[in-house]
Amino acid sequence: MSDAALDRGWRALLRRRTALVGINRRNLDFxxxxxxxxxxxxxxxxxxxKEALTxxxxxxxxxxxxxxxxxxxxxxxERLGGFDEFVVKPARGSGGGxxxxxxxxxxAGRWRSAAGGEIGTAELRRHLAEIVFGAYALWGGLGDRALIEERIEPHESLRELWPHGLPDIRVITLEGEPRIAMLxxxxxxxxxxxNLHQGGVGVAVDLASGRMSRAVLAGAPIERHPDSxxxxxxxxxxxxxxxxxxARRAARAVPLGYLGVDLVLDRSASPLVLELNVRPGLEIQNVHGRGLAEFLGEEEA
Known part of the structure; x- marks a missing residue:
């Protein structure tokens, strides 16, 4: 191998290494x-x-x-007694907790859980109370609010991947512009x-075309869903x-320059924004097999 080829190889390796973003760099630089x-x-x-987005x-x-x-x-x-499906979330929760x-x-007074089993009125009452007391709050100890929303039925093409749950799309934006995405x-x-840390599959999605290019489960590349x-x-x-x-409109709805926007596609293939995340995780780098800074245009010299 020529010296020029070796030099190109080392330069490419250096670019990949400097593009990787750790927690400290994410916190400080982004x-x-x-x-x-x-x-x-x-x-x-x-x-x-939700108020800002609406x-x-x-x-x-x-x-x-x-x-x-x-x-x-x-x-x-009492109000939920009129609904067959719904989702309960802590307003200040994180990581799916x-x-x-x-x-x-x-x-009567019972619902099927998406995770298996059943949810009774007593369990629902206890869960709502735990949320209000701050059991799942990001910072804890300060109390919280329980948000109860309609359950979104995903688009058929995504439901076919695995019907027992809701696939979502994470888009990381910088100054209001989408830069990298995964399913x-x-x-x-x-x-x-x-959530990936709970055993979900991360799938790299090309920002320009929407094509799925690489899938990762527990840090290992896969090509097919492990269950379906x-x-x-x-x-x-x-x-x-x-x-x-x-995703672009959602990012521009709040004065936050670096953001994770989580979206879903409903049955009619229309997107909705589930939530915003000011501390989007770094797993998206492993999913894409490339450093985050490469997408954000802020590689170290």
Missing amino acids: IHEHNERRYYPLADDKLLA AAGVRVPRTLAVCGRLADVPDAI GILVAAGRAG RVPTSRSGGRA GRPLVGVVVPSWAAVIDL
Whole structure:
């Protein structure tokens, strides 16, 4: 091998290494550099985020009820008696903690859980109380609000990947522009949740075309869903241009320059924004097999 070829190889390796972003660099160079701390609650609190997104005309799931104190719980449970499906979330939760999904009726005062089993009225009351007391809050100990939303039925093409959960799309934006994206697909191991650290599959999606290019489960590349056997590479996400457009509009709805926008596609292939994240995780680098700074245009010299 010639000296020139060796030099090119070393330079390519150096570029890949400097493009990798660790937690400290993410916090200093991206989160703190592009976001003012006083605006963090607009992403940390799902209810505040929904207010900002709704005001900007960004489509979000319908809110069925909100519990901000224990006195609100009985009314919320009575209201939910009229719904077969719903999702309970802590407003200031993170990483999928505290989310409860009712996927259908299981009898009077009972619902089927998306994770298996059943949810009774007593369990629902207890879960809402735990949220209000702050059991799942990002910072803990300060109390929280329980947000209860409609359950979104995913588009058929995504439901076919694994029908027991809701696949979502994470788009990381910088100064209002989408830079990198991945699809997160639930598995039996993840209990119907799309979070990668709970056993979901991460799928790299090309920002320009919406084509799935690489899939990773627990740090290892795969080509098919571990449960359904459906292909995860070479497939195009429906309505991709609309997904990217909505992610851009969501990012510009709040004064946060570095942001993770989580979206879903409903049955009609129309995108909705589930939530915003001011501290998007770094797993997206492993999913793409490339450093985050390469996509953000901020590689170290």
